[in-house]
Amino acid sequence: MSRNWWLWSSRWYRRMKRRVRSGSSMTKPRKILRVRLPEYVTPRFKWRQLILRETVAEQQRLDISYGVEDKLEVHVRLYLRGAALTMHDVDNRLKDILDALQGRVGGGNKRRRRPRVILNDSQIWRAVIEKASPPPQSHGLGHLTIRGFRSAAQIQPKQTAGKTTYAVR
Numbered sequence: 532m533s534r535n536w537w538l539w540s541s542r543w544y545r546r547m548k549r550r551v552r553s554g555s556s557m558t559k560p561r562k563i564l565r566v567r568l569p570e571y572v573t574p575r576f577k578w579r580q581l582i583l584r585e586t587v588a589e590q591q592r593l594d595i596s597y598g599v600e601d602k603l604e605v606h607v608r609l610y611l612r613g614a615a616l617t618m619h620d621v622d623n624r625l626k627d628i629l630d631a632l633q634g635r636v637g638g639g640n641k642r643r644r645r646p647r648v649i650l651n652d653s654q655i656w657r658a659v660i661e662k663a664s665p666p667p668q669s670h671g672l673g674h675l676t677i678r679g680f681r682s683a684a685q686i687q688p689k690q691t692a693g694k695t696t697y698a699v700r
Contacts (some may be wrong), residue, residue: 610665
């Protein structure tokens with residue numbers, strides 16, 4: 532028996548062998564960006580700047596970029612406190628978030644080049660937003676998730692042993 536039997540029996544080694552056999556040495560790059568949204572502050576342009584700063588930092592950390600042809604979906608969970616929960620409309624807050632992702636944070640008529648997470652909000656094919664009271668562990672920070680769009684046609688129901696599960700094509 533070889534001295535390196537533990538290497539060949541390891542999960543890592545089997546996975547690498549499978550990749551070599553299939554011809555792919557690398558996994559598909561992840562294009563899911565998850566960011567904690569800062570608490571809402573007024574004026575809204577200040578909030579947009581905070582969103583842009585947090586999102587660009589996370590995008591650079593994960594080395595994720597979205598091209599012009601990418602179809603995207605955005606999921607937002609916004610935590611608001613007290614009267615702000617009933618006062619703010621979700622459509623206005625969603626517009627603020629999408630403008631921030633495009634680098635439109637307002638303030639003056641100067642044309643400054645700001646970083647963009649997405650090039651145009653016409654790339655967004657699905658947007659889901661909800662508002663709620665913040666749970667204690669959230670510290671008032673909401674959630675923003677940007678990922679590739681998956682249409683209903685791509686999600687196929689699969690019957691197994693009386694259970695229905697959904698698999699993505």
